[in-house]
Amino acid sequence: MATYPFTPYKNWVIDPIPNVSLREAERQLKLAHYNPFNVPARKVVVDFMTDSGTGALSKKQLSRMVAGDESYAGSVSGERLYERLEDFTGRQTIILTHQGRGAEKIIAETFLQKDDVVLSNTLFDTTRANFEHRGAHCVDLPWHPASLWNTKINDIIRDPEDPFSGHLFKGDVALDQLAFELARYGDRVKLVVLTLTNNSGGGQPASLKNIVAAARIVKEHSRALLMIDACRIVENAYFIQRYELKGRVSIAGIVRKICAYADLISMSAKKDGLAHMGGCIATSSTAPWVGTMNALSILYEGLNIRGKGGYGGISGKDMEIIAQGLCEVVDLRYLRHRAGQVRYLHERLTEIGIPLISPLGGHAVYVDAAAFLPHIPAKEFPGHALVVELYRQGGVRSVEIGSLMFGKNAQRELVRLAIPRRVYEQSHFDYVVEALAKINERKERLRGFQITEGAGDPMPHFFCKLKPL
Ligand code: F0G
Numbered sequence: 001m002a003t004y005p006f007t008p009y010k011n012w013v014i015d016p017i018p019n020v021s022l023r024e025a026e027r028q029l030k031l032a033h034y035n036p037f038n039v040p041a042r043k044v045v046v047d048f049m050t051d052s053g054t055g056a057l058s059k060k061q062l063s064r065m066v067a068g069d070e071s072y073a074g075s076v077s078g079e080r081l082y083e084r085l086e087d088f089t090g091r092q093t094i095i096l097t098h099q100g101r102g103a104e105k106i107i108a109e110t111f112l113q114k115d116d117v118v119l120s121n122t123l124f125d126t127t128r129a130n131f132e133h134r135g136a137h138c139v140d141l142p143w144h145p146a147s148l149w150n151t152k153i154n155d156i157i158r159d160p161e162d163p164f165s166g167h168l169f170k171g172d173v174a175l176d177q178l179a180f181e182l183a184r185y186g187d188r189v190k191l192v193v194l195t196l197t198n199n200s201g202g203g204q205p206a207s208l209k210n211i212v213a214a215a216r217i218v219k220e221h222s223r224a225l226l227m228i229d230a231c232r233i234v235e236n237a238y239f240i241q242r243y244e245l246k247g248r249v250s251i252a253g254i255v256r257k258i259c260a261y262a263d264l265i266s267m268s269a270k271k272d273g274l275a276h277m278g279g280c281i282a283t284s285s286t287a288p289w290v291g292t293m294n295a296l297s298i299l300y301e302g303l304n305i306r307g308k309g310g311y312g313g314i315s316g317k318d319m320e321i322i323a324q325g326l327c328e329v330v331d332l333r334y335l336r337h338r339a340g341q342v343r344y345l346h347e348r349l350t351e352i353g354i355p356l357i358s359p360l361g362g363h364a365v366y367v368d369a370a371a372f373l374p375h376i377p378a379k380e381f382p383g384h385a386l387v388v389e390l391y392r393q394g395g396v397r398s399v400e401i402g403s404l405m406f407g408k409n410a411q412r413e414l415v416r417l418a419i420p421r422r423v424y425e426q427s428h429f430d431y432v433v434e435a436l437a438k439i440n441e442r443k444e445r446l447r448g449f450q451i452t453e454g455a456g457d458p459m460p461h462f463f464c465k466l467k468p469l
Contacts, residue, residue: 006337007337012059017046020044022393024043025392025395033465045394046424048418051421053276055274056420057276058274058324060324061275061328065317068317073305073309074309077316078096078310078319080319080320080323089256089265091282091283095283095312096278096301096314097300097313098312099279100231100266100267101126101268103266106293107293110293111190111225111289113136116135117188118131118136118139119138119141120140121143121195121206122411124195124199125200126459140411141181142201143174169210170202189222192225193227194227195229197362199231202361203360203364204359204360205235205362227263228261230282231272233259235272236258237251238335266280266281267279269322269326274322274325276318278314297312338362341419342360345432348430349367353440356368364416364417364418366401366415366416367383367436369383370412373443381403382402384400386398389446393439396432398418400414400416404464451464
């Protein structure tokens with residue numbers, strides 16, 4: 001029996017949840033052209049679409065917010081955030097951005113040109129889109145058990161006899177493939193990106209051992225730079241501390257240790273920053289690219305004075321929220337509760353027979369939609385069919401990570417149930433489990449979808465219109 005973790009905080013502020021009847025959900029779906037990005041949030045009962053910028057603030061964050069200094073140059077809140085980020089990453093140069101993709105755009109423009117190559121454990125959709133926008137060729141090299149390279153990852157995970165299915169760090173980059181692709185593309189490879197945790201690949205962590213080995217391979221066999229996408233680096237560090245280092249190093253210490261291997265760190269503060277806005281690039285003060293990045297940040301984001309002061313598109317209030325959030329996120333009681341929530345949802349869904357990506361990651365539960373709806377082929381978007389049905393059945397919003405999001409680059413057909421930080425409680429998780437249990441009873445009746453408008457657009461999943469088949 002799954003047990004819900006003890007919640008180490010109480011709620012002083014609440015937001016009522018609307019009732020959404022089946023009929024109303026159907027009406028909303030039609031109005032939204034079956035794209036949940038078009039559904040108004042006031043018509044959502046439980047919003048598991050994303051854990052990005054959707055968390056609750058602490059009393060301390062709110063009180064710091066009031067102290068936000070909105071000065072254009074030399075803001076006290078800016079000083080505080082630069083200092084906190086220097087300490088968090090162990091890097092002396094910080095370039096603030098309005099959110100993660102602001103950092104991605106600056107990195108893309110600084111390093112990438114047409115036909116350059118980027119290798120990664122798996123790039124997030126905006127990261128890939130920013131890099132491809134520069135004409136770069138992006139290759140995902142997610143973890144795989146080397147001996148089973150030709151087997152589809154979903155098949156491996158579904159097989160309970162498979163000795164690798166218990167591998168805890170499925171966010172690892174495939175090291176043999178990394179070495180192979182570095183040799184194949186040579187100097188065309190400009191960046192190797194480790195996304196921690198591996199959001200689009202199932203939300204799983206990478207091990208410290210893998211990060212160290214990947215950094216060594218990159219340094220020894222290429223002139224590429226190692227970039228860490230640190231959106232959920234603290235959640236990743238929690239897994240490393242618990243399962244790899246067995247508690248010997250603090251969470252903050254592990255984060256700094258990981259960052260020390262990277263030439264570049266990009267981060268969206270909307271995840272492990274426990275904030276609603278913000279992001280940054282962290283790098284070494286002697287890096288030759290700092291000047292270019294600073295200039296670009298002023299063009300696109302906001303003032304960053306020699307990587308040491310400014311605001312980078314973030315309000316003083318938000319800078320205070322992030323600085324405080326980065327202190328709260330490394331608290332073990334918080335992290336245990338967060339991981340416990342993910343585990344609870346994962347265990348309860350496993351109990352009722354929903355096929356999931358296992359073992360679990362740090363911020364979401366991923367339903368294996370290809371296994372859940374085997375009668376719907378990838379080209380008819382099985383993940384999207386489940387996303388739509390979850391909304392119809394219970395007003396639950398989730399997101400497809402599969403052929404709709406990534407087109408021909410899709411590695412799997414997944415539905416992500418992303419858990420906002422410090423927002424939902426046990427009854428909400430139970431509600432989502434019940435909705436999925438109802439769907440499970442009649443899943444053979446679900447049908448696929450077809451895009452009716454916007455199929456050729458970049459990142460069509462955000463804008464496209466669809467119709468049920
Ligand atoms: N990298 C990763 C791994 C992400 O998950 C995200 C955002 C970004 C970069 C971009 O950051 O949103 O601040 O611009 N992920 C959100 C999600 C949107 O739902 O997973 P951003």
